[in-house]
Amino acid sequence: MHNAVEAIDFAELVRKAGLRPTRQRLSLARQLFLNGDRHVTAEQLHSESLGQGFGVSLATVYNTLHQFTTAGLLRELVVDAGRSYFDTNVSAHHHLYFEDSGELRDVPGDNVTIGDLPALPDGAEISRVDIIIRVKNGDGTS
Amino acid sequence: MHNAVEAIDFAELVRKAGLRPTRQRLSLARQLFLNGDRHVTAEQLHSESLGQGFGVSLATVYNTLHQFTTAGLLRELVVDAGRSYFDTNVSAHHHLYFEDSGELRDVPGDNVTIGDLPALPDGAEISRVDIIIRVKNGDGTS
């Protein structure tokens, strides 16, 4: 497996997020964004980083994931109590969650339609709509 | 909002769930179902029970909430990492979540419509669809 041309300027990406392009952040950004859409937990990213020779501490993984989320590079989502996933796809879309395997898969935003929304209290405004379609008896590998 | 008078036979309710109608479970069932739809955390229910003179231990609150959930009397939902809410309304409906106050409100199922769902892998079947509409700048007190 060799890398495709590095079309993404990770240093630039990190800098635009208002952060210093340190070795750790660049390494994590590469893991997250180099190969397209991903849904990872902090733990996953951490062990992955260890396996790649660049040991990034778990605390730094958490810090970085949150900084990237705040900067709009990631979207955090909760499927089960006590476990956060971070999605590299920040466009409007929803999720299919395989309860058996724990796999999370994107559902294009236009495959699900929201009809009439209830009236909101004065001054209220929708910040986001999370739709999670929970599936059982499927291993996610059709 | 349908039970001003104690029209519910809690002992019967608990027994039907396959559980012994102990003082603790009856007490919790009363707190949950006597005054209609509620969205509570284990912690809330626990401190509420303490305030009513019947101290039910936190472990028992958790056990009971899970047993009720398994029995179909409650629906568990996760809005934020590390915090589960239990909803006494188990019919098809979705949620409005006020990020500022942490309040959770029901949205009738027919106010939100799901359009085309993506194709599911063979053997897979939808167990539930959770829709959470996150709202900011609203205090939830319309």
Place this chain on the structure above:
DNA sequence: ATAGCTGCAAATGCTTTGCAAGGCC
């Protein structure tokens, strides 16, 4: 009587934090 429950406290699992050493501009 006995299988099931409860309460306590300890344990767990994920996440956050405090702080000294190190790295980027």
Place this chain on the structure above:
DNA sequence: GGCCTTGCAAAGCATTTGCAGCTAT
């Protein structure tokens, strides 16, 4: 150099578990 970052270990939370004693049937 100065300030931002990192890493480690300890702390924090919500939740779960082990187990001795209690209770509904």
